[in-house]
Amino acid sequence: MRGKDVRLEDVVMRFGDFTAVQKTSLKINAGEFFSVLGPSGCGKTTILRMVSGFIEPTEGSVFIGEDNMRGLGPARRPTALIFQNLALFPLMSNWENVAFGLEARGIDKKTRRNRAFELLALVGLQGHEEKTPAELSGGQKQRVAIARALAVEPAVLLLDEPLSALDLKLRQYMRAELKEIQRKTGVTFIFITHDQGEALTMSDRIAVMKAGVVEQVDTVDNIYANPKTPFVATFVGENNVLQGKVTQADKEYAVVETPQGPLRGLNQDGLSAGETAMLFVRPERTVLVNGVIPDNSFEAHFERRDLEGAYVNLFFKTDAGPFIVHEANRGRHGDLGGAAKVGFNAGDAIVMRPGEVDNE
Ligand SMILES: Nc1ncnc2c1ncn2[C@@H]1O[C@H](COP(=O)(O)OP(=O)(O)OP(=O)(O)O)[C@@H](O)[C@H]1O
Numbered sequence: 001m002r003g004k005d006v007r008l009e010d011v012v013m014r015f016g017d018f019t020a021v022q023k024t025s026l027k028i029n030a031g032e033f034f035s036v037l038g039p040s041g042c043g044k045t046t047i048l049r050m051v052s053g054f055i056e057p058t059e060g061s062v063f064i065g066e067d068n069m070r071g072l073g074p075a076r077r078p079t080a081l082i083f084q085n086l087a088l089f090p091l092m093s094n095w096e097n098v099a100f101g102l103e104a105r106g107i108d109k110k111t112r113r114n115r116a117f118e119l120l121a122l123v124g125l126q127g128h129e130e131k132t133p134a135e136l137s138g139g140q141k142q143r144v145a146i147a148r149a150l151a152v153e154p155a156v157l158l159l160d161e162p163l164s165a166l167d168l169k170l171r172q173y174m175r176a177e178l179k180e181i182q183r184k185t186g187v188t189f190i191f192i193t194h195d196q197g198e199a200l201t202m203s204d205r206i207a208v209m210k211a212g213v214v215e216q217v218d219t220v221d222n223i224y225a226n227p228k229t230p231f232v233a234t235f236v237g238e239n240n241v242l243q244g245k246v247t248q249a250d251k252e253y254a255v256v257e258t259p260q261g262p263l264r265g266l267n268q269d270g271l272s273a274g275e276t277a278m279l280f281v282r283p284e285r286t287v288l289v290n291g292v293i294p295d296n297s298f299e300a301h302f303e304r305r306d307l308e309g310a311y312v313n314l315f316f317k318t319d320a321g322p323f324i325v326h327e328a329n330r331g332r333h334g335d336l337g338g339a340a341k342v343g344f345n346a347g348d349a350i351v352m353r354p355g356e357v358d359n360e
Pocket residue numbers: 015018020038039040041042043044045046047194
């Protein structure tokens with residue numbers, strides 16, 4: 001099997017006068033594990049359906065490898081699709097489920113059976129070939145569905161929230177499994193999810209979508225460390241948000257006058273004095289000040305803590321809104337009084353042009 005790249009060129013999808021996907025161009029590399037991440041209704045499935053050929057974009061083109069896909073239906077594209085509900089055939093054995101698509105291609109039974117056995121071994125189900133789907137666990141059924149999708153040797157496997165029906169433990173286990181199957185086969189995976197943890201643990205790169213717009217396409221590390229918009233900064237991971245007006249700015253840093261006083265952070269959007277801004281700092285980049293004083297520090301009102309075992313989240317109220325400090329649990333967080341000093345370094349904070357944040 002071999003993956004192919006997928007290119008969307010100026011693709012737009014409208015349903016009547018509603019635009020589900022605004023003009024989008026992006027390239028997914030051959031053999032990449034690529035995720036499309038975003039809240040419900042943002043257009044993720046619509047992107048997948050345009051790639052698989054169930055719908056044609058209103059404008060623009062989809063290429064797979066060198067080939068323009070316009071006019072080609074799903075059966076004529078080098079793609080396979082896995083849905084959330086797997087639709088395995090209950091009366092067929094697992095190997096017959098896997099081999100199902102091969103019969104239509106005129107492949108003889110012995111070859112079909114061998115191929116199905118190979119694929120079931122690939123997804124870790126040797127010994128389960130003659131059982132039926134009802135005799136398998138949820139995660140095992142999921143793997144039969146993956147083997148079945150791979151049977152037709154797609155260059156691109158499209159996965160639409162395939163783990164969402166599984167319980168939490170199984171879902172986490174299947175993350176590693178899926179990633180391993182992708183690595184072994186070299187097939188391009190386009191994985192759709194609204195779960196940022198899923199996207200971060202499995203993907204090479206992620207596209208973050210909001211309301212029909214791809215806001216950022218980047219490596220997982222960059223999506224987390226260098227979010228480009230307020231939405232990406234708050235949808236992926238936790239972030240403290242402090243708003244105000246820029247009072248001083250140079251190429252590297254900007255000072256934002258917040259209700260909690262002036263705070264300095266990286267001037268990512270090149271803002272100038274007088275402009276309004278949002279400053280973002282991740283909870284794990286903040287500290288409870290004792291001893292070394294970071295670039296930015298201020299008094300905050302301690303409200304409560306959530307103990308996570310090795311870590312603790314400390315929740316504060318400030319004049320600029322809620323503020324979370326995430327620290328290693330060193331056993332000194334039980335006796336916080338009403339007030340405490342918190343802070344962070346300027347290099348750990350990002351100043352951006354204001355925009356919509358995710359506040360779920
Ligand atoms: N065939 C259609 N006709 C009209 N509107 C549609 C159609 N398909 C999708 N939409 C609309 O387009 C928007 C995007 O839908 P889509 O299914 O791509 O969202 P999604 O990101 O996959 O959401 P979810 O996470 O809930 O699955 C939604 O507002 C949806 O109602």
